[in-house]
Amino acid sequence: DGGITQSPKYLFRKEGQNVTLSCEQNLNHDAMYWYRQDPGQGLRLIYYSQIVNDFQKGDIAEGYSVSREKKESFPLTVTSAQKNPTAFYLCASNTGDSNQPQHFGDGTRLSIL
Amino acid sequence: GQNIDQPTEMTATEGAIVQINCTYQTSGFNGLFWYQQHAGEAPTFLSYNVLDGLEEKGRFSSFLSRSKGYSYLLLKELQMKDSASYLCAVRASGGSYIPTFGRGTSLIVHP
Numbered sequence: 001d002g003g004i005t006q007s008p009k010y011l012f013r014k015e016g017q018n019v020t021l022s023c024e025q026n027l028n029h030d031a032m033y034w035y036r037q038d039p040g041q042g043l044r045l046i047y048y049s050q051i052v053n054d055f056q057k058g059d060i061a062e063g064y065s066v067s068r069e070k071k072e073s074f075p076l077t078v079t080s081a082q083k084n085p086t087a088f089y090l091c092a093s094n095t096g097d098s099n100q101p102q103h104f105g106d107g108t109r110l111s112i113l
Numbered sequence: 114g115q116n117i118d119q120p121t122e123m124t125a126t127e128g129a130i131v132q133i134n135c136t137y138q139t140s141g142f143n144g145l146f147w148y149q150q151h152a153g154e155a156p157t158f159l160s161y162n163v164l165d166g167l168e169e170k171g172r173f174s175s176f177l178s179r180s181k182g183y184s185y186l187l188l189k190e191l192q193m194k195d196s197a198s199y200l201c202a203v204r205a206s207g208g209s210y211i212p213t214f215g216r217g218t219s220l221i222v223h224p
Contacts (some may be wrong), residue, residue, distance in 0.1 A: 004155075033211070040121070042200065042214035043156075058211075090155065098210040101146055101158035109153075 002027045006091050006105035013078065013085060014113050021076045021108045023091035029103070031096035032074035036060060037088040037107075046089075049074055050096055078110065086112050115139045117215035119201050124221045125191055133186045133199050133218045141206030147175050147186045148200040150217065156200055159186065188220075196222045 004025045013019045025032065031050050035043040045058030049068040063082025068074055074093075078085045088109050092102040116138040125131040135145070144163040148156035160168055162177035162184060174187040188195055198219050202212035 035214075040216065042117075042216045043202075044214075045211060048211060088153075098204065099144055099161065099163065101148075101161060102156075104155035104157070106155050107153070 004091060004093055004103055004105035006089075006108050008108060009106065011108055011110045012113050013110060016080045018077055018079050019110065021078070021089055021091075021110070023074045023076065023105060024072055025074075025093045025103075025105075026072060027093055027103060028071070029093035029095055030071070031094050032068070033092040033102065034058075034064070034066065034074070034076045035090045035092065037090060043090060046076065085110055115203060115205055115213045117201060117203055117213060119199075119215045119218045121216070122219045122221070124223060127191055127193060127222055127224050129191050130187065130189050131191060131220065133188070133220065135184045135186075135201035135203075135215060137182050137184075137201075137203045137215075139182075139203055139205040139213075142179055142182075142203070143206040143210075144204040144212070145175075145177055145184050146202040146204075146212055147184075148202065150198045150200060151196075152198070159199075191222050193222050193224070196220060 007022045033048040034046040047066040049055035065077045091105040094100045094102045118136045147159040150156040160175035167176045198217040200217045201215040204212040
């Protein structure tokens, strides 16, 4: 079955530590996205990529970094520069056509120790 | 920028009908999505509207009025499993094609 896999489901970070969240899709989608979701807030866009080896900053990119070396994979690194990283992180993908919905992974919940 | 408004929370009774509203202000309009999200899970796609009118899909329908900057999601014959958050996402014309999400409406269905 095609889909998006995020891992791990739960992640804990120590102060000053970088952590990387994994996102893999086998839907053959060109576009991939990372969102952050906080309680009572909508999804906020961190980074997106429309094609391999290219990515763009979203609305809240500071303190995060990404790479897109393969079509299937779009890992997100939460760096120590992100001062408030505790949140639910969602990865999504779609074909890139403007009228196509996004398919979401099950999310990673990041907490600070 | 874009401004998207949804009620924070709604409650309804099993078997009833509920309407969840979404109003938006954008610089141009190029489509509106509705997603359902159960707590701690992935959002799943419900509907897409780009033209005025009603789109029906089983128990769920979505309506759009572009002149009023308004959409609603109508859920009929409510079931307990419909308790979830409902997200409205609007895509503006020009610039980025990526939709902006509202804060979501938490729907609680009780017996």
